[in-house]
Amino acid sequence: MAIERTFSIIKPDATKGNHTGGINAMIEAAGLRIVAQKRVKWKLADAKKFYAVHAKRPFFKDLVKFMVSGPVVVQVLEGNDAVKKYRDIMGATNPKEAAAGTIRATFAKSIDENSVHGSDSIENAKKEIKQNFKAKEIVG
Ligand code: ADP
Ligand code: MG
Numbered sequence: 001m002a003i004e005r006t007f008s009i010i011k012p013d014a015t016k017g018n019h020t021g022g023i024n025a026m027i028e029a030a031g032l033r034i035v036a037q038k039r040v041k042w043k044l045a046d047a048k049k050f051y052a053v054h055a056k057r058p059f060f061k062d063l064v065k066f067m068v069s070g071p072v073v074v075q076v077l078e079g080n081d082a083v084k085k086y087r088d089i090m091g092a093t094n095p096k097e098a099a100a101g102t103i104r105a106t107f108a109k110s111i112d113e114n115s116v117h118g119s120d121s122i123e124n125a126k127k128e129i130k131q132n133f134k135a136k137e138i139v140g
Helices: 012-016 020-029 044-050 060-067 082-090 103-107 122-132
Strands: 003-010 033-040 072-080 116-118
Touching (some): 003 020, 003 082, 003 122, 012 020, 012 072, 020 072, 020 082, 020 103, 044 060, 044 122, 072 082, 082 103, 082 116, 082 122
Antiparallel strands (some): 003 072, 003 116
């Protein structure tokens, strides 16, 4: 398995609920290393750009509104098979369908307020990391 990097967001429901540390503990317990991290408040344009792939979906407007409703913590995670590993520990998009012990089963309230984002491919991870971090902010 190759060492990869993936992009993560701790979403506004989770920063509001003070779950940043709890989520980070689960990330580290899974063997992923947090090699970059910052807490930021997105503007509407940031959320629209990040989720542009979902622009035509019926939930898009609520999604971008939610993503600017409070601070987010953006992260780069590094480790073996990081993209898939993080998707596995995040759990299903809908927390009601997420396996027990996953981040979303533990912390998320609903499909729209589901605590975390993780890249779904190596290609998208590269794109999302570049969009959110300068190279010198990532220290592996
Ligand atoms: P994931 O975050 O698991 O990769 P998607 O990429 O399909 O899921 O969707 C992006 C985000 O949009 C989800 O995490 C969730 O916050 C929101 N979302 C997806 N589907 C719905 C839906 N049916 N209703 C409301 N929000 C949704
Ligand atoms: Mg996705």
